[in-house]
Amino acid sequence: MSRPSIRDIGARDWLIVALILTLMAGVLLWAGRSPICTCGYVALWHGALDSGNSQHIADWYTPSHIIHGFLFYALGWLVLRARAPGERLIFAVIIEAAWEVLENSPIIIDRYREATIALGYTGDSVINSVFDVAWMALGFAFARRAPIRVTVGLAIAFELLTLWAIRDNLTLNVVMLVSPIEAIRLWQQGG
Incomplete structure (x- = not known):
């Protein structure tokens, strides 16, 4: 061998x-944090924007985590180019896992509730957080193998799809978490 x-x-x-x-x-x-959805079951896909969001294996925010993988692959390539791809993956997983822990802390949960359309957000189930990191790793692996233009095109497609489907995406999520814009919040709420 x-x-x-x-x-x-x-x-x-x-x-x-x-x-x-x-x-x-x-x-x-x-x-x-609850290990699984408090509804008592685990779904492969949860497409509704309700209390089951961020509780199952995949939802409308899964594309954001895949894009995280694209971005962490690019960051690792820029900053850790001399390191092996496995070490760069570990670096990405550490960042994503740290974000999942922070995202499920009271300070970030409260921030989501006050600044974004996630008014009833209570945090992720543990299974959702584990799969969020796994989706990121999938994005990392895809970016490692795919041509740059394909990865960028897919990221744009994911952003446009989720913008159309739920009036939210990674870009708007970051904007609204860091520096909320009232006009965006009203538009996201259907106003």
């Missing part, structure tokens, strides 16, 4: 990713 090349993401890297996800899930459970 041949050893993995420095250009591969090896079993050791995936083991570290799994350990990071396990640690993140443990922290979220310790912080009181």
Whole structure:
């Protein structure tokens, strides 16, 4: 059996990713997050913008996490170019896992409620957070293999799709979280 090349993401890297996800899930459970949707079941897709949002495996915010993977791949390529792809993936997973923990803290949950259209947002279930990181890793893997123009095109398509479907996307989410604009909030609410 041949050893993995420095250009591969090896079993050791995936083991570290799994350990990071396990640690993140443990922290979220310790912080009181629900392991699954309080509705009592886990759905592969939850398309409604209601209390089940951010509670299942995938929802309308999943494309944002895939785009995170695109962006973290680009960041790793720019900043950690001399490092192996597996190390860059671990770097991306650490960032995304840290965001999931922060996103489910009272300060960010309250910020979402006050500044975005997520008025009833109560945070993510642990399974949703774990899959959010997994979706990011999928985006990272896609960006690593796909031509840049395809990755950028897919990111734009995801942004336009979610803008059309739910009047929200990664760009608007960041804008409204960092510096809310009343006109955007009114438009997102259907006004």
